[in-house]
Amino acid sequence: MASSPPAHGMMPPHDERPVAAEEIGRSRLCGVRDFLDNVDGYITTSRFGHYFRLSGSDHPHEIAGSTFFREVRAGLTTFATMAYIIAVNAALLSQSGGTCVCALTDRYECDKIDSYVACKEGESTSKTQQRE
Structure with missing residues (x-):
């Protein structure tokens, strides 16, 4: 019997994901990826993860599918997007005579x-x- 998909369409946390003998399309990079997955799991389940309600931290209101590195990537993406928007908006306003x-x-x-x-x-x- 198949389990239901995770909430919000996100991937389940690392420890709940079925691990195949060889995952297709996933590069091991000499164990670096496994090391980063272990660090991510450690931080996510630590007190730090509990404070930020990351998945697997046993917080009563934890956010399903959220991990430390996923949140860091989301923050960097948001920062880069906003920096681009601010730079382009300033250029557009000055060229259009907006000021x-x-x-x-x-x-x-x-x-x-x-x-x-x-x-x-x-x-x-x-x-x-x-x-x-």
Whole structure:
């Protein structure tokens, strides 16, 4: 009889997963992967894991399928995503004139005002006055 799938579609913790004699597609990397799995299991079931309610920590409200390294990977991915979004948003806002002030209702008319164009291109008004 097959068991039901784990909650939230996540993989079950390492100790509940059936281990085949040879797992297909999993590189051993001279035992490094096994070492990291053991470290992950140790941290997950330690007091640290209990505090953060990681799977297998015997916390009454543990989060199914969460392990230390999985949470670290999720944090790094979130950080990289947010850093990219912040960098791209700043570039888009500066190129679109998002920080420049124009009181006209028709935004296309704002491009005819020299001070607005200078702000949009990142130039100060003193530089545009020196050119004229």
